[in-house]
Amino acid sequence: MIKYVDEFRRHDLAQLLSSAIKKESDPQRQYNLMEFCGGHTHAIFRYGVQDLMPENVKFVHGPGCPVCVLPIGRIDNAIQLTQNNNVILCTYGDLMRVPASGRKSLLKVKAEGADVRMVYSTQDALKIARENPNKEVVFFAIGFETTTPPTAVAIKQAKKEGLKNFSVFCNHVLTPAAIQNILESPEVREMSSVVIDGFFGPSHVSSIIGSQPYEFFAEEFQKPVVIAGFEPLDVMQSALMLIRQINDGRHEVENEYTRVVSREGNQKAQALVAEVMELRRNFEWRGLGMVPYSALQIKQSYAEFDAEKRFAVPQIHASDIKGCECPRILRGVKKPTDCKLFGTVCTPENPMGSCMVSSEGACAAYWSYGRFRQMKSKPVEITPIEKKGTAECQ
């Protein structure tokens, strides 16, 4: 029995929550609850949480996948780095299969002889740097706020140890900026169907940044936010809390994941990140284009650990494969089945875009789980969220 895991997956408690949700949801209305954390999507599918919900409560899958939003150009950059015989590129497993330009991927160039190593932690990358003093070790850093502090720690440690051959290719991105940009995007207004009634806040991003950053969000969009833990019972309890807020007409930030998340978050981690990294003015996101103040770069004081400075990494504006609808699917404007490549040329074995490669990508999720559920419920489309007050341009 794994503590703090198994208790939060109990079948009997699931039944209790299921009855409560059925009892408290108003049969006269629809509840569309959006989760943008890949981990929540995963939990919902893996445990079949949808089956325990009444018909009028639906989960809408949002774009919380750092792999999906990483622009192809950045993977091209990483691949370019591997072509240098002296470079060992360290990466998390999630990135290995993502297709970049010219149908290449890190897995493919590894097969062709490039030294690409999958690591579980930045600590592993530091170890590789220490063990290979004659090679340049580059860590391909991705992820939202949960994964950023580990990168910051590694950079600080590298400086302390005086490692001369370690650098980071930094692609860390920020959650609130992403969510806001997506929901405000003009294209989203093209759709005219159902409205999103509430949001599940990401579990572990929130453990770092705290619940406070979402308060602005709930206020602006007048929608309830419940920060939800990772386990299926957490998701159900959070759904219940959202339903209650919706019924009451409230739009507050509530925290279901109190065992880990506080209002201020992990200040030690936040301080470490602030010491090593700073905001980029702009960063290109796959599918969203340029988003201001949405990503991080390494500060000048740690420039020697910045792979972009060490290797003169050019900016590559690569485009998705012709026909690939990942950008629109990411924003929820199109469904996987709207993409001509889906299921024909683009399959999990032969992915064309990131939505199919990442296991939380909309297309990958739809491929198996979606097809399976086809008969059980109709897919839900999202509409633009109206901001309180006047509309503002970016």
Added chain:
Amino acid sequence: MPINMKRFPVRLNLRDGMVDMTHGSGGRAMAQLIEELFVKHLDNELLRQANDQAAFDVPAGRMVMSTDGHVISPLFFPGGDIGSLSVHGTINDVAMSGAKPLYLSAGFILEEGFSLSELEKIVISMSEAATHAGVPVVTGDTKVVEKGKGDGIFITTTGVGIVPDGVNISGDRAEPGDAILVSGTMGDHGVAIMSSRENLEFETTIQSDSAALHTLIADMVAAVPDIHCLRDPTRGGLATTLNELAQQSDVGMKLYETLIPINPAVSAACELLGLDPLYVANEGKLICICKQQDSEKLLKVMQAHPLGKQSAIVGEVIEDDNGFVQMETSFGGSRVVDWLAGEQLPRIC
């Protein structure tokens, strides 16, 4: 090539020596390697005849043959190595047809520079596995490739066996209503391998389950000759193998998560790596599909065998045009257990 020549003047340096190109060239060096290493350990009457082939009588019945290439890394892992794995793997492939495995062959492709002491360990391991299973390696081959052109060692094993009459086990025989059984805990081998690989270190007590299943299968077939399907869930795990069978038989399947036996340590390791144990390889387990009315009897027989103590009935075959393998989760909902696309990689997300 006959090896009845005088003893070799200098023994093989098994402690520090390495494989070099002469060991594959067919000359004296190769002959010495064969005699002092392979034949010495794999020792059996047919092998000692030292012909390029092994000739033997076969009992009556249908002959079954199976072959497997083994390219794993790392070569040594908790609970086994490439040697024992190759012997068990091929014995199992033959036995999954219901056949009694009789003989094995083993082809070795060695990389120049490969350590002779490691080679000896592997061959001893093969010998022990073969002897324990009662299925000798009766013929073999050795080749050496230049440094950089191999991964230390590749082994190809082929096995032959005889299927008794009345037994017709095949992947296309699953029918709606049939029961699905597994012979024990899922995911042990894959996790044992992961624990030895670079960059994924953790201390666990998980051992590979690599084992020869032919005696278990013999007991099963004796009790219930009309088993529909048998297959071992190796690469891709239980999920992949069930999807293969569902496709071959043109049926669907329904599993019950709470019934699938998984070692808690394996479960914890999979959580840590973001892996689903249903997709992790097994090397000493089998899946059995049989008529519903035979399932209880078969289960008892399996549980009585040392390699089947944790056997369980985990689901049933259903009618489904889409061929989905679905599962009722421990949580009470349902999910699909689909094919894997490529190797499962540990994820952060």
Added chain:
Amino acid sequence: MCLALPAKIIAIDETTDMATVALGEVKKEVSIALVEDVKINDFVLIHVGYALNKISPEEAERTLQLFAEAGLTE
């Protein structure tokens, strides 16, 4: 979006800022550079080889209570 697991601290090395944690029977070395005041037997959330936060046993209990009470309201 981040696969993080609760694990129990079973050993701490102050000099390297590392700890050994146990998830069930599986043990792993993780960095504790991102947390403060951790003690043996504390539970922490681990992600990509780092402990991110301590888990509050009281809050965990309270949350489980909430689940159990869910069916009893109104």
